[in-house]
Amino acid sequence: MLGFGHLDLKGTFNARLTLTVLLIAFSQFNFGFDNQGFASTQAMDAFIKQFGSYNEKTKKYYLDPVWVSFFNGFMYIGQASGVIIGSYISRRWGRRMCMFTMSIWAIIAATIVITSKSSDQILAARVLNYIYIGMELSVVPVFQSEITPAQTRGFVVGTYQVALYVGGLIINCIARGTGSMPGREAYMIPYGLFYVVPTIVSACIWFVPESPRWLVLKDRPEDGMKALRQLRDGKFTDQEIEEEFAVIVAGIRQEVEQGSFQDIFKRDQFRRTMVVLGCNFLLQATGQIFTQMYGALFVKSLGTINPFTVTIILAVVNTLTAILAMVLTDKLGRRFQLLVGASIQAAAMMTMGGLGTASNITGGMKIGIVSMMVVSSFGYSLGWAPTAHILSAEIPSTRCRDMTYRTASVLNVATQFAVSFSLPYLLNAPYAALGSKVGFIFGSIAVLSIVFVYAFVPDVSGRSxxxxxxxxxxxxxxxxxxxxxxxxxxxxxxxxxxxxxxxxxxxxxxxxxxxxxxxx
Incomplete structure (x- = not known):
């Protein structure tokens, strides 16, 4: 039976923990604004006219595929830098300081985005904005996993993906309304949201408790106990709080030295590292970048369905599915959820590729291709999207958590870059011009991901x-x-x-x- 009963939210979340979780999740809205905001606006005529080139033969403006590959690929240089910077700040000065710093940086980057008038400026602005996204990736799931009771950790870390999708849905709806405007306001109005979230987070983050585990790791046990009490008072007895804190202290003292890059590949850490690295690679390699980042442009090239309508459909499906996954992950387990989601992705991508092999693709086939994009996105939002972040935060050891998560996040970003940079060449003429046949590539990787999950991914739902x-x-x-x-x-x-x-x-x-x- 579906529901929240197995989570016991009422008996677990006091006001302070609830507000802390909501503020951390709220910071993720900006990832959705960026991810879907740029994806949607690339299909706007006003955006294409402002940042594209004019074709004398067709008498139309167009976006050069090479520039599109730069625009949707080079931003990951900023994200990789953000992961490294954010992980260092988070480890050295705390989770709250990392969130404060990234929010201030986001306000600066948003200013450059809003004032962009040339293709080079908007490209640089997106790279700079993705430093914020990388810092966010480095701290949010880790912070959430360290402050949440074991029985609800999957639910809370799942808010990372839900907030991303909600942010994307909001900006897609706004873009749908402004898309027909002829001037820069068509895409600048949605971009205006980039200011809102980091401003609120930077103002409020100091009112939430720091991670008790980080405080103990920094030899501040009194502060750690105070933070844990703030997060548990009213829902747990003094004895339960003291017992939880004793286990935290014992675990950290047992691994007093923080792990280096070399340590995460040593024998005692190798299994954990490989699981986290594999999850972060497959999170980005099974086709989600095609549907989410290039979906609007691809649908527009088919010429059958309004691309903004499709982006909203995808956003709604992703949001509702991520909420469902967030509720179920602590009940069904990580392995089961991943196996189901990856299987749906594999079937949908293979079907989409098959439809693209026809010599004359009919209107019905084009609708089928778009439908398979939606089905694949459903499978991704059920499986890899929420679960990879949960596993990345809970599988590494206390000693090596920051370093393992940092390394896996860099691999995550590198995979995004490789896929994003190559897709324009795979999709379009005069290059590979595969169109929907890229489904065979992503479908094959999704099949491999099923094997990986079955053989190597553990289920630690409900474990401290x-x-x-x-x-x-x-x-x-x-x-x-x-x-x-x-x-x-x-x-x-x-x-x-x-x-x-x-x-x-x-x-x-x-x-x-x-x-x-x-x-x-």
Whole structure:
């Protein structure tokens, strides 16, 4: 039975945690504004006239495919830089400082976007704006995973993708209304939203608690306990809060040194790193960039359906599906959700590619191609879109979380760049001119993603981050993580010599398999 009962939101979220989660999710709206705002406006006649070239033969303005590839590819240079900068700030000065810094930067970048009048300026503006997007990617899922109770972590981190889609839906609706305007206001009105979100976030972020885990990691246990109490008071007893904090402290003291880049590939971290890297690659390689970034331009080239109508349909489907996925992920599990979503993507992309092989593509076939774009987007929003971010935040160890997440995010961005930069050449003449036959490429990758999930992706739904650490330290295969129970106890946390004993009992079906004691 579908619903929120398994999450126990009323019994878990106090006012402070609720407001913190909402503010962090709200910051993600700007990613949706940028992602879908630029995708929609590229199909506007006013945008094409302002930043395109004039064809003397057709007497029409057009966007050069080479420039389009730069416009939708070079921005990832900014995003990769933002990931590195944001991860460093987040690790050194805290999650809140990273969010404050990125918001101030976004206001500066938005000013350059709004004042752009040449193709070079709008290209540079988008690259600069994506530094904000990269910083956001580096901090939001990590911050969310560190402050949320284990049983609702998937639900909360899922807001990352939901907020992106809601932001995209808002800007698509505005673009639909302004698209027929003849002047620069057609696309500048939607871009005006770029100022709103970072201004509010920068003003409010200091009113939310810092991550308790980050505070303990920085040897500030008193502040960490204070932050955890703010996030749990009224919904958990003092004893439950103290027990949770004791486990956090024990886990961090056990891994007191923060991991380097080399550490994430060592034997004890290798499995975790490969899972996170694989998820971030497949998140961007299974076709979502085609449907979301080039969807409006591709639909316009088909000449059958209003491209702005299609972008709104995609935005609505993505938003509703992401909300459904956010509710279900802690109940159905990460593996199951990924397997279903990737299967839908593979089937839709292969069908779209097949329709594009006809020598004479009819109007009905074109509608079928567009429909498969929507179905593929549904599968992506159900599976990879929310779940990859959840896994990236919860799989890395406490010691290596920032470095693993930073490395995976850079791979994520590099994959986006490779796909975005190559798509104009794959889609259009005089280059490969594959059109909808690119579905065969993305469909094949989606099939490989199904194999990857089945073989390597563990299900750690409902586990605390410290329980995840214990599971990876055990000899249990990752595919069986969801079938075992982990009981963790911490003793002597208030001893005079600061001695902590961590006891983890891992049992499948009530049969003891692995018991360990750690002295910290």
């Amino acid at each position: 981050l410290e329980e995840v650490d214990r599971l990876f330290e055990s000899s249990i295969p990752m595919r069986k993580f969801g079938k075992v129970k982990v009981d963790m106890t911490v003793e002597n946390t208030k001893g005079g010599d600061d001695t902590v004993f961590v006891h983890a009992d891992i049992t499948p079906k009530n049969q003891a398999v692995h018991t360990e004691d750690r002295r910290v």
